Amino acid sequence: MPRRTPLVIGHRGAPGYRPEHSRSSYALAFELGVDAVEPDVVVSRDGVLVVRHENEISGTTDVAERAEFADRRTTKTVDGDALTGWFTEDFTWDELSTLHCRERIADVRPSSASFDGEQTVLRLLDVLDAARTASLEQGREIGVVLEIKHATYFASLGWDVAALVEAELREAGWDAGQWPLTVESFESTVLLTLKDRGIPAAYVYLLEAAGRPFDLVAAQGKAAPTYAHTASPAGLDALVGRVDGISIDKRMILAPDRLGRSSGPSPIVADAHERGLRVFTWTCRPENRFLIGQFRTRGGPSEFGDWEAEWSVIRDAGIDGVFVDHPDLGVAFFRDARGAAR
Structure with missing residues (x-):
């Protein structure tokens, strides 16, 4: 059954206010009342799951300023895209643990960027421990929505990411259903492999x-189904019983539409619910840069636009979970009486 109000998920913590995936970003998300937080995980050279949005880390750490790591800069092809920079798989965890977090979009979020350099990179273990500690301290369950990144790419390097x-x-201690756990990925292969390993969680296909x-x-090459097909009724039929x-x-x-005006909510949420599938959506952000054209206002990309109007369309679709960068806004809009009024 669809939830009365959606789960409010702190997307990489609270990156509207602190550099994403930093300890303070997660701590602030817990304080602001999220139902769960979302760490992305990639792999280090020695097989540690590191919490970074991507395995290329020049935009979210100070690695480019570290002279001792200058020779690690390289170009790689990840999921078909050529990228130049510094990659987690070329560093041990001990090395990565010395790097400091920084704001990825400082031009849009200069206030968050003012916290650059204050905290070091985290492991998955650190975020799991922090969520459990916050749950106990606040007397409520706080979940983790774990996103697995680039599993096929890391498999090509010899890593079984599911393992x-x-x-x-x-x-x-998150392996037996003691705490709310969701696992998600853009790759269904790793999701189903982990599910087969018996880890109790909700499995969600991005x-x-x-x-x-x-x-x-x-x-499968060109025979691989598109995401659009998977989102169609026939594609959703094929997911039933495989993912949650x-x-x-x-x-x-x-x-x-082509002019940036919403014609939604589209039927995708209702179609999924008819098949017993939950629906999460990403990412609800208030800044003009991230709103569709209809809801942008004057003042430039970093100014807040008419985000409430855009979020109303999403809320009214009946979603089960929403990823937000500003947890206070997300909690107030999607969970309190004002946001849940319809």
Whole structure:
């Protein structure tokens, strides 16, 4: 059954106010009342699951300013895209643990960037422990929505990411359903592998608005299904019994036309609910840069636009979970009486 109000998930903590995936970002998200937080995980050279949005880390750490790591700069192809920078798989955890977090979009969030350099990079274990501690301190359950990044790419380097995740969940005591756990990925292969390993969690398949999942492209080439097909009724039929839900780009709900005007909510949420699938959406942000054209206002990309109007379309679609960068706004809008009024 759809939830009366959606889960409010701190997307990488509270990155509207602190550098993403930093300890203070997660601490602030807990303080502001999120139901769960979302760490992204990638792999270090020695097999540690590191909490970073991507394995290329020049934009979110101070690695480029560290002279001792200058020779690690390189170009790689990750999921079909050529990237130049510094990559987690070229560093041990001990080395990565010396790097400091920084704001990824400082031009939009200068206040968050004022906290650059204050805190070091985290492991998955650190976030799991922090969520459990916050749950006990606040007397409420705070979940973790764990996103697995680039599993097929890391498999090409010899890493079984599902096995690494299983081991770290067991080490942290998150392996037996004691705490609310969701696992998500844009690659269904790693989701189903981890599910087969018996880790009790909700398994949620991430869908882009366009393109194809890299794991299936690697296995099937041009025969791989598109994300758009997977989001169709026939594609959703094929997910029933395999995963517990989908997590979709908010544009798939807003359905903007060529002029940036919403024609939503689209039927995707109702279609998924008819099949017993939960629906999460990402990412609700208030700044003009991230709103569709209809809801942007004057003042530039960093100014808050008419975010409440955009979020109303998403809320009214009946979603089960929403990722937010500003947890206070998300909690107030989606959970309190004002936001849940319809």
